Amino acid sequence: MKVAVIGGGAAGFFAAISCKNHHPGAIVTLYEKSDKTLSKVKVSGGGRCNVTNGCESLSDFLRHYPRGQKQLKKTFNHFNRNDTIEWFESKGVELKVETDLRMFPITDDSQTIVDCLRDEVSRLEIDLKTKCGPVSIEANEDGFDLHFRQDESACFTHVILSTGGSPKSEGYNWIRDLGHQVVDPVPSLFTFNIPGEDKLKAMMGLAVPHAVVKIQGTKLLQEGPLLVTHWGLSGPAVLKLSAWGARQLAEVKYNFKVQVNWTGVNNEDVLREQLENFAQGQARKKISNAKPFDLPNRLWDYLLAKLEMNVNTVWSEIRKKDKNRLINALLNDEYKVEGKTTFKEEFVTCGGVDLAEVDFNTMESRKTPRLFFAGELLDIDGITGGFNFQAAWSTGFVAGKLGQ
Known part of the structure; x- marks a missing residue:
């Protein structure tokens, strides 16, 4: 033989x-x-x-x-x-x-x-x-x-x-x-390239322990650790999403939109209640100094800047409109993906x-x-x-x- x-x-x-x-x-x-x-x-x-x-x-x-x-x-x-x-x-x-x-x-x-x-x-x-x-x-x-x-x-x-x-x-x-x-x-198993988002990519190396990432317009959704890189988004949540969506994403030539839930809290009502409780507990503190959901400092600063919120505002004085914008950014932060990165080895x-x-x-x-x-x-x-x-x-x- x-x-x-x-x-x-x-x-x-x-x-x-x-x-x-x-x-x-x-x-x-x-x-x-x-x-x-x-x-x-x-x-x-x-x-x-x-x-x-x-x-x-x-x-x-x-x-x-x-x-x-x-x-x-x-x-x-x-x-x-x-x-x-x-x-x-x-x-x-x-x-x-x-x-x-x-x-x-x-x-x-x-x-x-x-x-x-x-x-x-x-x-x-x-x-x-x-x-x-x-x-x-x-x-x-x-x-x-x-x-x-x-x-x-x-x-x-x-x-x-x-x-x-x-x-x-x-x-x-x-x-x-x-x-x-x-x-x-x-x-399969690739990262998402997000050109034009220099402020996001400036957070290169930032890791969020539990995020939810969704491909807009599809049922594709995965959760887990998320990593910001110098080209866009990576980490287990993105890699899992790329594997399950491998054929669908290839069909659209890797041009699509993703929604990122930075908190891992899947229910908007639950998140809103948690944010309200946090705001009451931190009423006299500036929003720049008291961040909810144990978010990384750099990420919190980035989101506040993206929403053009006054960082000197205290939690008790945030307008309802701004609070809604903040909730949306935490739950449905949107990015345009244009291409992928795979590691040859x-x-x-x-x-x-x-x-x-x-x-x-x-x-x-x-x-x-x-x-x-x-x-x-x-x-x-x-x-x-x-x-x-x-x-x-x-x-x-x-x-x-x-x-x-």
């Missing part, structure tokens, strides 16, 4: 390791077209590697995948977050859970995960070839012929594809050549191999026997928080079993 695993990322390494463990006698070769392996693992989570998530309920876990929930349920029945934790701990890598349920190696260093995977590939004597990616794959009666540049080729009985997502549809043409349908890719796509053409109990192609898929090459993506890596570990592990 000769097995080729194409793609040296998280899913590819895990598939190759799984394959060798389940089929000790197999000759397993792991191909990576670049000179670097596990690049996304290295940079993810700010260099700490968000391995998985501490969300224990399977149904809750699956709710974090805009695409692939139903299919991944089958795969997670074979290898899930608990299995991931146990696997890494069996290799001497202890993981920790943070308050937001993200899980990292206790070392807070992604190199720990990179070294673990590379060491396991070396220990199992898996042949790792870098700067070596096939330019085409042909299925035949005995398996597959992989063709490389300089007219080189190699034969394998099984192939596992784990090449990751592609930003362009033509990047999947070689998959189409194998007879598979591909859902055209669009970016952590690029995630919505799109890929059509899920209907893959058996998620084995990750085998329903069209081509002995051809398996793993990772972001599939039309599966999760929100930020370790969910994309869990999909990579699970699909890689199951694919490596080769239908066993």
